[in-house]
Amino acid sequence: MIVRAPATSANVGPGFDCVAVALDLWNELELSDGDGITIEGEGAGELAADASNLAVRAYALLADPAGKRFRFTNRIPLERGLGSSAAAIALGLAAAAPRAPVDDLLAAGLTLESHSDNLAAALLGGLTVAWDGRAARIAETLPLAPVAVVPQTRTSTAASRGTLPAAVSHADAASTAGRAALLGAAAVSGDRMLFAEALWDRLHEPYRPSAVLDAIRAELPPGCAGATLSGSGPTVIAWAAGVDACAAALRGRFPDHEVRPLAVVPRGAL
Ligand SMILES: Nc1ncnc2c1ncn2[C@@H]1O[C@H](COP(=O)(O)OP(=O)(O)OP(=O)(O)O)[C@@H](O)[C@H]1O
């Protein structure tokens, strides 16, 4: 059996801990009878190749890993805000229970990661909204295309979440709720202008400083209509109508970053 799970970009601006989008960059698990765990690609030599591996732990929540051989091919870089942990969890869950209701998989996943936004998109694909233990894919594609600006540096999500304040003002909550409503409407309607207007947040981005995000917003590259911090960062997503022009400009401006157009994919691990 072969299972694939996509990278994901969570929050998409105002959708903190509830919105995420699946991207065309995939981790893969080949599961067969036998034993042993092998890891190729991203995280090889670094990730645990034993029962403590996150994907194997996810599998073990719903099926017995004894007598199974796990062969992982990883393409999603770790701790860059591209949902590597959620993809690992999605692989394990989808391999263990491919026909389980998504809400059951989310409930299992929540025992391993405290927020289910990335996991929802990794399982369902497209743009997802997660709420109160449930999730739905609300759009298969988006009106603007994501171009990822990926630094060499890493940010642990746990550490990044530690910088967020315990409470926010009503003004910040109201502003962000408005943008989040716009984000959903723009995604479903396919309206580019509304989507670009939605890409502003006051709940988490102000507490996760990013010079790249600030620089892109201060001077939008050609073809680019807005930018968001990807998950907890440090990757930034530039949202483009003209991907080639946008990517070329970003490569010129951020030569020590990897600039990577990553199309939205309509399906996830399920
Ligand atoms: N392919 C993988 N297999 C097993 N464990 C993984 C894998 N990828 C990531 N992990 C685990 O998840 C951790 C990274 O999770 P973290 O939430 O900090 O980053 P991320 O998921 O890449 O970013 P974000 O959640 O902001 O999108 C790694 O340090 C490792 O423990």
Ligand SMILES: N[C@@H](CCO)C(=O)O
């Ligand atoms: N919603 C989570 C996503 C982490 O990928 C956060 O912003 O911390």
